[in-house]
Amino acid sequence: MYRTLRIEISPHEDGGDPRLAAASQRLGVDTLRNCRKSQIYFLTSHSGETFSTERIDRLCAFLLADPVTETALVIDLSRDEPAADGHVIEVALRPGVTDMAARELERGAAELGIRGIEAATATRYELLGDLSTHDLHRLAQGLFCNDTIEQYSLGPIAPQFGSHSDAQNRVEQIPLSGLDEEALLACSQERMLSLDAQEMKEIQSFYDEISRAPTDVELETLAQTWSEHCVHKTFKSWIAFHQQTPDGRAKSVQEIRELLRTYIQAATEKVNRPWVRSAFVDNAGIIEFDDEFDLAFKVETHNHPSALEPFGGANTGIGGVVRDIIGVSARPIACTDVLCFGPQDLPQAELPPGILHPARVQEGVVAGIGDYGNKLGLPTVNGAVVYDDGYLGNPLVFCGAVGLLPKGAHPTEPQPGDRVVVLGGRTGRDGIHGATFSSAELTQSTHMESGSAVQIGDPITEKGLIELVEAARDEKLYTAITDCGAGGLSSAVGEMGKALGVDVELQNVPLKYPGLTPWEIWLSEAQERMVLAVPPAHLPRLQELADLWDVEMRNLGHFSDDGWLRVRYGRRAVAELPMAFLHDGLPRPLRVAHYQEQQPTRSAARMPSDPGHMLLRMLSYPSVASKEQIVRTYDHEVRGGTLVRPFTGPQMDGPADAAVLKPLGAWRHDQAIALSVGINPLLGKRDPYAMAVSAIDEAFRNAVAVGADPDRIALLDNFCWGNPTLPDRLGTLVRACQGCFDGAIAYHAPFISGKDSLYNEFDGQPIPGTLLISALGIVPDMRRTCTSHLKRSGNRLYLLGETRYELGGSLFNHLAGVDGGEPPLMPDEPLARYRALHAAIRTGLVQSCHDLSEGGLAVALAEMCIGGRLGAAVDIASIAQDVRLVESSPFPVTTTDHRPLATSHWFSLFSESNGRLLLEVAPEDADTLEERFAGLPLTPLGVVMETAQLVVKHSEQRLVDLSVTELVSAWKGEIVNDASRT
Amino acid sequence: MNFPILILHASGTNRDAEAARACELAGGAPQIVHINQLRAGAYRLSDFEMLVLPGGFSYGDALGAGVRQALDLRVFFNDQLQEFNASGKRVLGICNGFQTLVKAGVLPGARTDVGTGHTQHATRNMTLTHNTSGHFECRWVHLAVEPSAQADFLAPIDDLIFCPVAHGEGNFQVTESATLSQLKQDGLIAFRYVDANGAPAAGRYPLNPNGSVADIAGICNPAGNIIGLMPHPEDHIDPIQNPLGGKGRLGLALFRAMIAGQ
Incomplete structure (x- = not known):
């Protein structure tokens, strides 16, 4: 016993x-x-x-x-x-x-x-x-x-049973009246509210007017609702944008009335694509798929939690973005992930105190993503991993999810009298202050102070939510739905009841353990919860479905019609706020931004001597090298619809440009979807505007490369930046937003959703401003997709697009230690070439297709050889002739041995000009292809060879001569067997 | 043709819809039934001609792959399952479903004492444990039907099957070499991992993706009506899913073999 x-x-x-x-x-x-x-x-x-x-x-x-x-x-x-x-x-x-x-x-x-x-x-x-x-x-x-x-x-640890403390019903009054600015700020800091002096004063005067002090529940609710994370203050602020010339003289001052409206939403409105169903208004963007279904897409970040607890942070990052998809009544069908880490080989001695080693961060994040996505049965099909010293103290974890929903199946209007129903996990003291925590910078001691902001996910409860909400949606049991994310119930319920008013009883919230105070219950960011507005008559049926799917369901209160938020604890009112103040009381911040244009050229540097050696260095560079060790731990096959996978070629290990998916339940026609990303922080350090247009081009061309229709591509923007109250950080953010606008217009591609994560700094050092562009495209014919690996010897190779003197911010400059240079900008009339390419892919003319990104032509060619285990013989003389000088820009680098002719080779091989792809075409189709591209920049380069050797020449000069085995082993970072030689 | 198939869904099951689609393409009439519906008596196993336990992470595999679902089978459905089995109806366990059948003692099921009695539990002498790589892995593999398999409905499958694995605990192991010899002798090995030409993987990674003894990818019971395997034939039922672009080697062949002739 x-x-x-x-x-x-x-x-x-x-x-x-x-x-x-x-x-x-x-x-x-x-x-x-x-x-x-x-x-x-x-x-x-x-x-x-x-x-x-x-x-x-x-x-x-x-x-x-x-x-x-x-x-x-x-x-x-x-x-x-x-x-x-x-x-x-x-x-x-x-x-x-x-x-x-x-x-x-x-x-x-x-x-x-x-x-x-x-x-x-x-x-x-x-x-x-x-x-x-x-x-x-x-x-x-x-x-x-x-x-x-x-x-x-x-030694043996004592058992850690759940925390049991006495029930708490304490509600504090927080007197603000008469406090000066300093005291108000101290109050904000002490309670971790992340509210600034202006915001605290606004709250102070509101309560002075109604002659009482705020309760802790009210103050915390305001802090969450007004947090950068929830309301995107920076993107909605008015900004005085000062631009300076490279030598520091004032150039222009511009007043920007909201970055979001001016650059992101404006682009979507101007592009005006009829297939956009919902942009920026809901938990996820929605576009049309076929005559029965729409598609929802959302990408979120979970950076600060992942810095502290990599597994749990990334785990709940996937959980959160999947709930965004459930929150637009869609069935999640796929995940994406883009990760930015510090160098994996960092010596322990160089690790700053207070942070986890980047290798430990990567291991935990990858495991966390795999665990959640795999257990939900969602294929993780597309992404990227980028390494840079700048992410050492503050890694970035972008989690994306795609969903499928029947047209018109997403109700968004709660009615007075509808019940406020919470479904899913129980509430605990976990994740408290997540929204405000993500709006503060990380420091050495954050892990001690904010542990409660991190949580481990429970994918099986979330899986139940997916099934339950889908069933409830099909039976039309609810009138509105949202997920419980940052800010917990305070945010979800407050947002849903915005137009009506709401009255909830916190004692009805199911708790993991007793002892939570009312404000903790109200703010807890416990995972795997959804909030629904349910007409009372539908409650019994919803309860039946909840029982079937093993999901806990509670009725918290009702939507009213008086415009007030009323929160009770045992009938006692613990918060009473007019929705108008909660949602519109936030003072509009005014911000100052500075941007100093970069010198077009900087130092000359010693050029490396051997392009082949440089190519191998690039292939083994962590951001370029194979990510197979990571990607194989994600299930990319579940749901049986992955048609273009992360890997391609006879050995199933060559890199794919994008994923093509056939949604389960939509097999009766041939349409599919493409998912791709564009990201390049290295370029952002050189020029944030160029980073933005290049990321758009990269995501766009990757989607087109696998078969997406360039007139059916929607974009998502995710900005990860430093502290936006500092003018230099905000200046580069403004430039990136301007690039987003110009890019979206040039490609006629609307933004349908986006998110910003700011305050990504560690001990005062910002991360490199990082923009992720994710693309969701429609592939009209799943039988006409394209992969990147070389298919057959004797086939011809073409380069589509112009090569310019654009090595600024390139991998080449980074590895060669060259500063400056012209960054890649927008190609001329990009859409025309992509339309022509798409038409060629649809008629089956293109055997393989691969985009040129980091490392330019050389890396792209090598990757095609690696995937196909075939060789290629290429002459770049015709490109060298074509390399175009950017207007009014001097040639940016010279070699120490003054070989001007040779330098153009470097550009031909390694320039990262946008709008370029390599195409493989059967010899008998070559003429047709050239006719199809008449008037477009198409350059014949060479042929695919049976001999597994990559040979790049300029006329008679051999620039690169490497076996595919060498390419594979550099790229995969392993000794590989020599099968490719046979 | 009406051939009702029960696709069992427990919390965390996730490849049920694909399994249903495969059954449908193979001529069956699949229905996804939640284990709670079965417990509540809304359905009975005997209403169906075939049972599929699909892939996923039942109950999060929190105590080991398939362990909690196996307990459900023993505690709630022991009699129903025995009756279903005794009538010779076919059962297919894929991935998590296979793990569940093994851990519940249904596979290979040489014993007749599948039950909740506490004395019988120690007799299981085979298991599916962690991949030798130590982590979850997703990749395509080739499978060959073992010619001597008691599950004789597999015999018409005259080609290899090419389909993905996606698991962290697919490493088939036995307590001792005698157990393995017995499995072979009794014809209980149903599938093995092979290379693209059908030659044994011989333990070579990644042809044998998880370290399974004797390249065992799937087994069957002595009566030959119950089979389980780790790879996912339901994810290759249309040539367009083939990453190498071929037309054949469909996983659909397995579903056709199980549904045909019934």
């Missing part, structure tokens, strides 16, 4: 994790010889009921220990102590952190007749080697335990 049990599950054989030795060496611990990992389950009985040995044996055999691979050791903690000899580190989640294993153990135990128990889990590491206590602490902190969500013990 037991009371509190500890069950240790150990593997019979544990080969150990080979990555562990390397990781511990990185931490400076060289003496770790081996590590044996066990899983620990704790069980306790609340009811006073005890468990029989027989029942515990069954529990172990049915649920905990695999009879083939594992052994269970059961210890009654009231009588015995677990073994503590040797080097042992035990790690447990902090109380309140989502623990799916504990929950499933409780449920499983109940099925076996063991009821009224509480479970907790921990992990045990038995370490072998000559290790000091200091080493053990270092390993625990650096490898096994993340202080933000976990705690550890050297």
Whole structure:
């Protein structure tokens, strides 16, 4: 008969994790010889009921220990102590952190007749080697335990059952009256409100007028609703934009009335595409797909949470963006992810205090994305991984999701009397202050202060939400829906009730554990929750569906018609605010932006001597190199509709330009969708305007390359920038927005959704301003798609697009140590070439097609050879003639050995001019292709060769001569077998 | 042709709709039924001619792949399942469904004591455990039907099957070599990982993507009416899904074989 049990599950054989030795060496611990990992389950009985040995044996055999691979050791903690000899580190989640294993153990135990128990889990590491206590602490902190969500013990850890504190109903009044600016700011900081002096004064005068003090619930609600994260203050501010010439003289001052309206929404309106269903007004952008369905697309960032707790941060990032899709009544069908990390090989000694090593960040983020997306059954099909020193303290995690919804199936108008229904996970003290936390900069001590802003996701509860909402949508059971994201219920309910007013009772919110104060319940960002407006007559049916899908449902209150937000706790009003003040009371900020134009040319530098060597360096450069180690851990096949995958070619390892997906449920016709991205922070450091137009071109050309119709491509913008209250940061942001406008207009591509994540700084250092453009295109014929790998020897190769002297911000300049140079700008009439290319792809003329991006022509050619395991013989003489001088710009680099002719080779090979793709065409189709592209910049380059060798010549001069094996091994970073030579 | 097929959905199941589409293309009449509906008695297994346990992460695989769903089968559906099995109706477990069948003791199911009794649980001598790579992996693989498989409806599949795996715990292992010999002898091996020419993967990664002993990708029961496999034949039912562009080697062949002749 037991009371509190500890069950240790150990593997019979544990080969150990080979990555562990390397990781511990990185931490400076060289003496770790081996590590044996066990899983620990704790069980306790609340009811006073005890468990029989027989029942515990069954529990172990049915649920905990695999009879083939594992052994269970059961210890009654009231009588015995677990073994503590040797080097042992035990790690447990902090109380309140989502623990799916504990929950499933409780449920499983109940099925076996063991009821009224509480479970907790921990992990045990038995370490072998000559290790000091200091080493053990270092390993625990650096490898096994993340202080933000976990705690550890050297030796057996005490069970961490859920936190149980007394019920709290305390509501504070916060007197603001009479406080001066300094005191107001102190109040904002103390409560982590992230409100500035002007905003605090506005709140002060509102409460002075109604002659009372705000409650903590009200103040917190205002802070969330007015946060940068929720309301996008910077993009809605008025900006005085000062531009200066490169030598620092004032050039112009422009008043910008809202970046969002002036540049992003204006572009969408001007382009005026009839197939845009919804842009900027809802949780996700929506475009038309076919005569039955529309498509929804949204990309979010989860940067600060991922910096603190990579797995949980990325995990809940996917969860959040998928709920955005559910929040427009769509069925999620795919995910995308774009990640920016610091250098993976950073020596531990150079790691600033207070941050996790970039390798640990990457490992956690990738695992977090895979875990959530895979468990939801969503294919993660497209993305990018970019490395730069600038992301060391502040990584970027962009999570995207696509959804499919029947036309007209998304209701958006709650009615007075409709019930406020919350579905999904329970509410805990998790993720509190996420919205305001993401609107503040990271510092060395953030991980200590803001741990509560991070949470681990529960994809299975979210999966239930997907199914339930789809069923409820089809039965028309709700009149409005939104997800519970940043700001929790305060944001979701406040936003839904904006036009009507709302009255909710917080005691109806289901809690994970007692003891939350009213404001904590109201603000908690506990994951996997949706809020619906439900006519009372539909509640019983919704409850039936919720029971079927194992989703918890609660009725919190109702929508009123008086325009007030009323929040109660046990009938007592804890917040009473007019919606008008909550949503329109925020003072419009005025901001100042400065941008100093870059010198067109800077230093001359020594040019590298061998283009082939440079190409290999580029292929092994982390941002260019194969991401297969990451991408294979994502399920990109689930739902059975992935037609162009992340990898292509006979070895299924060549890089694809974009993904093509056929949505499940829409197989009766041949239309499909394309997903692609454009991102280039290296270029942004040189010129943020050029980064924006180039990112648009990149996303656009990638989508066209796989078969999307250039007249059916919609764009998403995601800005990740530093502190926008600093004029230099805001100046580059303004330039990027201007690039977005010009790009969207040139490509006739509307923005349908976007998001900004600002304050991405670590200890005062901003990240490189980073713009991600994601594209969603319609592929008219899924049987006419194109992939990037070379198909057949003897086929002809063409370059589409002009090559300019554009190495500014290029990978070449970065690796060659060249500063300055002209950045790539908009090509001439880009749309004409893309339309011609699309027509050629649709008629089956194009055998393969690959876009030119980082590393230019050389890298693109190499990637096509790698994918196809075929060679190519190319002469760039015709490009060299074609390399166009940018008007009024002097030639930006010279070589130390004064070989002007040779420098043009570098441009031909490595320039990153936009609007360019490589095409492979069967010899018999070559004439037709050339006719189709008459008047467009199409240059014949060479042929595909059976010999797996990439040879690039300029007339008789051999510039590159490399075997495909060498290319593959540089790009994949591994020794590969020599099959490609045969 | 009306051949009702129950596609079982537990919380976290996610390849149910693809499995249903494959069954439909193969001539069956699939219906996705939630395990709660089955528990509530809204449906009974005996209403159907075939049972499919599709892929996914039932209950998040929080205590090991398929473990919680296996418990559901034992606790709630033991009798129904035995009856279904005894009538010779066919059962297909894919990926998480395969893991569930193995962990519930339904596969290979040589024992007749599938039940909730506490004395019977220790007899399972095979499992699906973590991939040797230590992580989830998604890639296309070639499968060959084992000629000696008791599941004789597989015999008409005369070509390899080419389809993706997408799992973290697909490594088929046995307690001892005698168990493996017994599996072979009893004709319980149904599928093996092979190369594109049909030669054994012989443990070579990534042809054998998870380290399974003897390249075992799927097994069947002695009566030959229940099979389970880790790869996803339901994700290759139309040539357009083939990443190498071929026309054949469809996973649909498996569904056709199971549904035809019934």
